[in-house]
Amino acid sequence: MPEILDVIGRTPVVRLRNLTTPDEAQLIAKLENANPAGSLKDRPAWHIIEHAERTGRLRPGGTIIESSSGNFSIALAMIGASRGYRVVAVVDPKLTATNRGLLEAFGAEIIVVDEPDDSGSFHKTRIELANRLHRQTPGSFRPDQCFNPLNGQAHYRTTARELLAQTRHLAAVVCTVSTGGQLGGIARAVKERAPHVKVIGVDVHGSTVFGGRPHAYLTPGVGLSWTPANLADLSLVDEVYMVTDQDAFRACRTLVRSEGLLAGVSTGAALTVALTEAMQGKPRQQVAFLAADRGERYLATAFNDDWLKDHGLTTAADPEGLRRRARQLVPHSTRPADECANHLPDLAAELGSPTFVLARSEWR
């Protein structure tokens, strides 16, 4: 009989019925929200912790300290509960009541950072504090999802290989970006095993993973103010798109109303671009995206009309509106490695993160 952590991964894929027409490519969603703690982050969280246990960096009764206001710390909290580790989540004021409730349900401790960094977001101050706490806490371990290449390796070894085995006519795969784990890992596997498959990254306006001007945005789970180390080789990515908050929220609402698939806001961002690609594709071709987390996490926000109106967002959930928008979208870059890389190679050291390097032979 498997334990809870044994059922991470091997998620199903489903074909969408209604958002595309028969003369377009098929949309395929990989249901990462079927993971036990509810998101794609279960994979890297367990991959990193398992590696730390194996290499003696995390010992029985140890403490896991991580910067994450969302799915990654929820996944770590599940793992901590199952394996007997204390989990400390360093979060920011944008932590939703739902995510706080989930972290507390799993027994994690929460520390809130309230000082924004130079980009106006909290990523850097959160990472810095997590590193400081780690240095001060004997027996602690920092998974460091932003700088740890095992994050991408989890998706390289599992998510991407599963997706390639589960599809027969895959033409493109679309991933949103924050730490770059899913896009970096999937891109590497796809370009090694099925190089004809187009790899497309999606960021949200206001985030500067692919350059641009930083400003506040509402889409949770997506974005960073630099190109993450897990995307060190941007030449593996064929195209990147920028979507708006409106796009992401409208698409996740449309997805549940027209397909019965309840997923979060970042899934809407990916779906918008996957639809753009599918509408330009041919019948029988498949365009895949990840249903990244459970929609229940957004009942008080994306699925609450009053919240949407208060935040100036549409309450629309109509396939025609989504298709119109998808038809208008054009890539932000078709040569991201040359045109819009925003790497900050010294940042890990500046924030006090250990430098992780995986030798080529360790990727397999």
Ligand SMILES: Cc1ncc(COP(=O)(O)O)c(C=O)c1O
């Ligand atoms: C719901 C959701 N979607 C997308 C992402 C982005 O994935 P990655 O960090 O692998 O780039 C995250 C990351 O936290 C997430 O929680």
